[in-house]
Amino acid sequence: xxxxxxxxxxxxxxxxxxxxxxxxxxxxxxxxxxxxxxxxxxxxxxxxxxxxxxxxxxxxxxxxxxxxxxxxxxxxxxxxxxxxxxxxxxxxxxxxxxxxxxxxxxxxxxxxxxxxxxxxxxxxxxxxxxxxxxxxxxxxxxxxxxxxxxxxxxxxxxxxxxxxxxxxx
Amino acid sequence: xxxxxxxxxxxxxxxxxxxxxxxxxxxxxxxxxxxxxxxxxxxxxxxxxxxxxxxxxxxxxxxxxxxxxxxxxxxxxxxxxxxxxxxxxxxxxxxxxxxxxxxxxxxxxxxxxxxxxxxxxxxxxxxxxxxxxxxxxxxxxxxxxxxxxxxxxxxxxxxxxxxxxxxxxxxxxxxxxxxxxxxxxxxxxxxxxxxxxxxxxxxxxxxxxxxxxxxxxxxxxxxxxxxxxxxxxxxxxxxxxxxxxxxxxxxxxxxxxxxxxxxxxxxxxxxxxxxxxxxxxxxxxxxxxxxxxxxxxxxxxxxxxxxxxxxxxxxxxxxxxxxxxxxxxxxxxxxxxxxxxxx
Numbered sequence: 057x058x059x060x061x062x063x064x065x066x067x068x069x070x071x072x073x074x075x076x077x078x079x080x081x082x083x084x085x086x087x088x089x090x091x092x093x094x095x096x097x098x099x100x101x102x103x104x105x106x107x108x109x110x111x112x113x114x115x116x117x118x119x120x121x122x123x124x125x126x127x128x129x130x131x132x133x134x135x136x137x138x139x140x141x142x143x144x145x146x147x148x149x150x151x152x153x154x155x156x157x158x159x160x161x162x163x164x165x166x167x168x169x170x171x172x173x174x175x176x177x178x179x180x181x182x183x184x185x186x187x188x189x190x191x192x193x194x195x196x197x198x199x200x201x202x203x204x205x206x207x208x209x210x211x212x213x214x215x216x217x218x219x220x221x222x223x224x225x
Numbered sequence: 226x227x228x229x230x231x232x233x234x235x236x237x238x239x240x241x242x243x244x245x246x247x248x249x250x251x252x253x254x255x256x257x258x259x260x261x262x263x264x265x266x267x268x269x270x271x272x273x274x275x276x277x278x279x280x281x282x283x284x285x286x287x288x289x290x291x292x293x294x295x296x297x298x299x300x301x302x303x304x305x306x307x308x309x310x311x312x313x314x315x316x317x318x319x320x321x322x323x324x325x326x327x328x329x330x331x332x333x334x335x336x337x338x339x340x341x342x343x344x345x346x347x348x349x350x351x352x353x354x355x356x357x358x359x360x361x362x363x364x365x366x367x368x369x370x371x372x373x374x375x376x377x378x379x380x381x382x383x384x385x386x387x388x389x390x391x392x393x394x395x396x397x398x399x400x401x402x403x404x405x406x407x408x409x410x411x412x413x414x415x416x417x418x419x420x421x422x423x424x425x426x427x428x429x430x431x432x433x434x435x436x437x438x439x440x441x442x443x444x445x446x447x448x449x450x451x452x453x454x455x456x457x458x459x460x461x462x463x464x465x466x467x468x469x470x471x472x473x474x475x476x477x478x479x480x481x482x483x484x485x486x487x488x489x490x491x492x493x494x495x496x497x498x499x500x501x502x503x504x505x506x507x508x509x510x511x512x513x514x515x516x517x518x519x520x521x522x523x524x525x526x527x528x529x530x531x532x533x534x535x536x537x538x539x540x541x542x543x544x545x546x547x548x549x550x551x552x553x554x555x556x557x558x559x560x561x562x563x564x565x566x567x568x
Contacts, residue, residue, distance in 0.1 A: 061251070068247045077237035086240050087456075094245050094253055101254020124406065127381075127388035159236040179233040209229075 064104050068097055071111070075118045081175045082122035084164050092121035115180060116190035119172045123191075126168040162212040166205055169193075173201040174209070241511060244493060244522075257343075306564040307331065307471075309447055309555045310426035312350040318420045321413065323348050329429040329555060330446035331471055331565070338409065338417055346409040348417060349402040350395070367411075371395070371418045378411065393418055430552040432457055433492045433523070435559050437539035439532040442488055443467040444563045447555045451494060451546065456524075458491035459559065467565060488527035490536055494546070495522035505537045512537055521546070 072093060079089035096117035100110060107113045163171050169191065176187045177198075184202075188195045311326040312334040320341070326334035332355045338346035366389065367378040376393030391403040391414050401421065403414040431449045442461035451457045462470075463486045495515060500506050502517035512533040514523045519542040525533040544551040556564065 064254075065247050065251065068250050072243065072245075072247070072250070076240065076243065080240060081233060081237050087244075089240075090244055094250060097250045098253035098257045101251060102258045127406075156235050156238065159232045163236065174229075175233060178229045181230075206229075 060105055064101060067110055067114075071114060072097070075114060078115065078175060078180070079118050079122040081163060081179065082119050082168060082172045083126050084160070084171075085125075088125045089122060092125050093118055096121045112186075112190070115176070116192075119176065119190060120192070123168045123172055158213060159209075162209050165212060166208055170201045170205040170208075173198055174205045177202060241508070242499065244495075303556070303561065303564070305566055306556070306561070307567050308426070309429055309444065310334065311336075311429045312352070312423075312426055313348060313421065314424050314427065316420060316422075318416050319413075321345070321409075321417060323417060323421075326350075326429065327450040328446060328448050331467070334429070338403070338405075340408065343408075345406045346414060346417070347402075347404040348421065349404060350421075350423075351400045351402070353396070353399040355400065369393075369415060371415065376415075376418065391415060391418055395421060396423060399423075428554040428556070430549055431459070431555050431558050432543040432546045432552050433490075433521075433540055433558065434543075434553050435459060435490055435536060435540050435563075437535055438488075438560055438563050439529075439535050441465075442563060443565050444555075444559050445470070447558075448491075449555065451492070456491040456493040458489055459555075460487060460489045461559075461563060462487050464565075471565060486528065488525060488532065488536060490523065490525045490540060492521050492523055492540075492542065494520055496520045498522055505534050507533065514538075514540070516542060519546070 075093050075096070076086075076089050079092045080086055083089055083092065096114060099117055100107065100114055103113075104110070163174075166174070172191060173187055176182045176190055177184075182190065184195050184198045187198045191198070309329040309331070311329055313323065313326055313336055315325050315336075316323050322339045324337045324339060326336040328335040331352075333349060333351040335350075336348045337344045338348055364380045365377045366380050369376040369378065369391070371391075371393040372395075374394050376391060379390055379392055381388045381390065388404070390405070391411070393401060395401045395418075401418065403418050405411070405414040409417075429447060429449050431447055432451065438461065441464040443464045444459060445462045445467050446458075446460045448456065448458040461467075466486055498513075498515040498517075500513045500515040500522065502515055505512055505514045507513075507530045510526060510528065510530065510533070512525045512530060514537040515521075516523065521542050523537055523540050525536050527533050527536075543553060
């Protein structure tokens with residue numbers, strides 16, 4: 057095994073689970089998220105020796121792949137019968153589980169690119185500029201999606217939260 | 226006050242076990258590199274051929290036969306039951322290869338459009354009676370002509386980021402769709418559409434079978450390829466919901482269709498597994514059964530663990546997953562009771 061491949065393996069081993077979570081929050085389906093991660097990391101493998109910032113490349117590729125998955129024609133057809141996010145939160149004995157279901161259900165109501173913007177900005181802590189670069193869209197779009205996405209989450213969850221600690225609009 | 230980052234972090238915990246590991250990623254990367262290299266070699270050959278005036282063998286024929294819709298023919302043994310068949314055959318347009326359909330359903334069949342081994346779009350041939358094709362608002366953004374027939378470009382959802390697709394009538398009363406990815410231009414999508422020639426439906430094959438299905442579930446779709454975006458799979462819907470789709474002649478379930486009244490059984494290759502060989506193990510509404518000798522992991526998802534256990538107790542893989550000759554016709558891979566009657 058070459059040193060480069062060993063480096064790649066180490067990177068994948070360390071980041072695969074986290075990237076899957078990122079993809080899941082973007083597309084709302086664990087299985088599709090895994091496929092998106094596999095597709096993105098296989099592309100990274102081919103380019104590994106030429107990529108300066110594999111972390112940023114992987115993050116961007118995974119989110120874009122997850123968004124692309126939601127644009128496929130079978131997405132809507134199969135969505136209600138797969139492992140997708142629940143349509144509505146269900147009560148649970150523990151707050152953590154309840155929170156999890158509620159935020160998943162709330163995210164599921166947003167278009168995938170809006171979800172991706174929120175996840176990149178408030179989970180990954182990217183700036184507007186970095187998020188725009190990751191998604192390949194104008195900074196104005198990121199700002200608009202951030203605003204719309206946060207409004208929608210507030211409306212659905214009926215709550216306020218701190219959002220300014222990781223990134224500024 | 227909670228932080229949004231905490232909520233997002235909470236939302237992604239407790240996922241199911243990863244189906245892939247580092248070895249799978251490396252294998253996929255090597256495969257991608259091989260495909261890319263062979264794709265470049267092919268492109269070079271095509272370029273040289275074009276430069277020395279070799280006739281364009283990839284172009285569609287100048288004269289087209291009369292166009293008939295792709296109608297699945299009933300199988301001899303069960304003429305009164307609907308057959309899930311492949312409604313297109315592989316063909317080539319320039320550097321694009323349209324593969325054998327990998328998904329067949331009540332509504333038609335879908336095939337990958339590939340360039341240098343990478344998927345760049347989908348060709349979806351709908352059965353003649355399937356006339357409703359709603360996706361979101363379905364706004365027409367442009368019109369075109371495909372082989373003299375009207376076609377249109379449709380944006381699936383409102384807003385500026387909805388996917389666009391090309392929809393045209395390939396025969397009287399029969400609709401087809403090209404669903405381009407980012408790397409397929411409108412012109413290329415239209416070339417794919419123009420080169421499509423309906424052919425007699427072919428039986429779709431799948432690498433496993435289900436012999437016992439509880440309740441009144443009916444087969445609605447089958448994914449027939451291993452190792453692509455989705456695993457090989459059979460999806461069943463309760464008879465009422467499945468018949469409603471057929472009755473309403475629509476591609477997608479209606480917005481009011483109750484989610485969850487379904488069972489999906491899938492197969493992925495797994496030389497190793499954390500699950501015990503031959504035993505059914507369940508977590509929430511996902512159940513797994515690993516078949517060590519065949520090197521496959523079956524998974525079932527649905528509403529009832531008891532139902533899923535019953536299904537997984539009856540699944541069996543084809544004799545050799547690498548030999549399609551041993552696979553089962555989709556129609557024969559499920560109990561007869563799971564098939565819908567022809568209308």
